[in-house]
Amino acid sequence: MTARENISSYRWAVLGINGILLAAVYMSLSSWAVAVPELKEYFNLSSTYIMLGSAFLIAGYSIGSYVEGHLLAKYGWRKVLGIVMLAFLLASVAIPYAPNYPVVLLLRFIQGWGLVVVITSNVVSSWFPVRQRGIANGILLGMVPGGVAIGGVVSGNLLPSFGWQNTFLILAAIVAVCVILNYLISKDAPLEISEQKPVEQETEVVVNDISPKKPNIYRTAAVWLMGLAMFCNFFQVYGMYSFLGDYLYTLGFAPVAVGTLILLNGLIGVVSTPVGGIVSDRIVSSSGNALKARAYSMVFVGFLVAAIGSWLVPFLAPLGFGLASLAMIIMGWGIPATNGPLASLPVDLFGPKVGGEAFGLVLLIAGAGGIIAPIFVTWMASTFGWYVGWFITGAAAAIGVIAGLILPAAKPDL
Structure with a gap:
C-alpha cells in the first residue's frame, strides 16, 4: 500500500473515532431529557426550571465553541480537547452530587463546553480535501442525532434500575473511554492535506494557513452570513422541540405514538446530514466553487425543506399518524442537511487554523438562537396558537434560505 493510500484509509479512521466521540457526548447529554421527571422530584422544581438546564448547556456550547476555535490555532486540538473534555467529565460526575439546582446549572454550562463540534469538525x-469534506462533516455531524437517539434508549433502560445519578455516571464513563480512544487513534493531518487549496479553478476562494496575511474573520461578510444561517438552524430546531411534544399530545396521540413521531423526526437527520454533505461535494467537483456549492446545498437540500416541513405540520399532523409521520420526516430532514456544508465552509475558505476560529464565531452567533427560540416560540404558540408557533419555526428556516442565497455574493477579501 502506498503512502497516499495509507493516508486515504487513515482519514476514515480519524473520522470514525471522532464521530464515535461526538455520539458518546450527545448520548450522555440526552439523559437529561429522559431524567426530567426524577429531576423535578429530586429538586422539587417545575418543568420550566428543570429545562433551564438545557438553556445553560446551549450557552456553554456557544461560548465554549468560540473560545475553543481561537485556542485551536495556538495550542492544537490535543491540548484543547483534553482541557474541555476533562471539564466535561468532572461536571458530569459532579452533577449527581450537587447540593442544589443553581450548582447543577453551573455544571451544565461547563458541560456545554464539551460539545466538541468545533474541535472534531476541525x-x-x-x-x-475539499471534494470530500462535505460528506466527511456530514457523517461526523450525523452522529449527533444518532447519539441522541441511542442515548434516549440507553437512558430509558438504565434509569429504572440505577436512578438518574448512576445513569449520569455510567454515561460519563463511556465518554471517558471514547476520549482515550480518540487520543490513541487521531493524529494531526499531514501538511499536504491540511494546507491544500480546495480547487485549482477557485484558488482565490481559499487562504492557506501559510499565507502571510491572516484574514480578519470579523470583517468578512461570509462569516456573518454563515452565523446567521446557523442561528436559523438552532432557532428552528430548538424552537420546534420546545413545543412539539405538547402539540402532538393536544392532537390526541398516545405517549407511544408521540415518542415514535419525535424519534422519526430526529433519526431522519442521521440520513439527511451526510446527504447534505454529499450534494455539496458533488457541486464542488462539478463547479469548482466551494462557496457556492456549500451555500446552495444548504439552501435547497436543507433550509427550504425545513421551512416547508414546518409549515406542513399543522395541516398534516391532525389527519392521523401516517401523515403526521410524513410531516415529521420532512421537517426533521431539513436542518440536519445544512450541517455538513456549514461545518465544511470555514475550512474551505480559510484553512484549518483560521477556519476553527471562524466556525467558533459562527456557533457563538448560533447559540443565541438556541437560547431565545424555546422561550419565544413557546410563548408565541401558547399565546396566539399552534399555527403561529409553526409559522415562526418555518420562518426561521426561510431566513436561512435567504442567507444561503446571499452567501455566494459575499466572497471573502483574502
Whole structure:
C-alpha cells in the first residue's frame, strides 16, 4: 500500500473515532431529557426550571465553541480537547452530587463546553480535501442525532434500575473511554492535506494557513452570513422541540405514538446530514466553487425543506399518524442537511487554523438562537396558537434560505 493510500484509509479512521466521540457526548447529554421527571422530584422544581438546564448547556456550547476555535490555532486540538473534555467529565460526575439546582446549572454550562463540534469538525476537515469534506462533516455531524437517539434508549433502560445519578455516571464513563480512544487513534493531518487549496479553478476562494496575511474573520461578510444561517438552524430546531411534544399530545396521540413521531423526526437527520454533505461535494467537483456549492446545498437540500416541513405540520399532523409521520420526516430532514456544508465552509475558505476560529464565531452567533427560540416560540404558540408557533419555526428556516442565497455574493477579501 502506498503512502497516499495509507493516508486515504487513515482519514476514515480519524473520522470514525471522532464521530464515535461526538455520539458518546450527545448520548450522555440526552439523559437529561429522559431524567426530567426524577429531576423535578429530586429538586422539587417545575418543568420550566428543570429545562433551564438545557438553556445553560446551549450557552456553554456557544461560548465554549468560540473560545475553543481561537485556542485551536495556538495550542492544537490535543491540548484543547483534553482541557474541555476533562471539564466535561468532572461536571458530569459532579452533577449527581450537587447540593442544589443553581450548582447543577453551573455544571451544565461547563458541560456545554464539551460539545466538541468545533474541535472534531476541525480535525476531520483537516484530513479531507475539499471534494470530500462535505460528506466527511456530514457523517461526523450525523452522529449527533444518532447519539441522541441511542442515548434516549440507553437512558430509558438504565434509569429504572440505577436512578438518574448512576445513569449520569455510567454515561460519563463511556465518554471517558471514547476520549482515550480518540487520543490513541487521531493524529494531526499531514501538511499536504491540511494546507491544500480546495480547487485549482477557485484558488482565490481559499487562504492557506501559510499565507502571510491572516484574514480578519470579523470583517468578512461570509462569516456573518454563515452565523446567521446557523442561528436559523438552532432557532428552528430548538424552537420546534420546545413545543412539539405538547402539540402532538393536544392532537390526541398516545405517549407511544408521540415518542415514535419525535424519534422519526430526529433519526431522519442521521440520513439527511451526510446527504447534505454529499450534494455539496458533488457541486464542488462539478463547479469548482466551494462557496457556492456549500451555500446552495444548504439552501435547497436543507433550509427550504425545513421551512416547508414546518409549515406542513399543522395541516398534516391532525389527519392521523401516517401523515403526521410524513410531516415529521420532512421537517426533521431539513436542518440536519445544512450541517455538513456549514461545518465544511470555514475550512474551505480559510484553512484549518483560521477556519476553527471562524466556525467558533459562527456557533457563538448560533447559540443565541438556541437560547431565545424555546422561550419565544413557546410563548408565541401558547399565546396566539399552534399555527403561529409553526409559522415562526418555518420562518426561521426561510431566513436561512435567504442567507444561503446571499452567501455566494459575499466572497471573502483574502
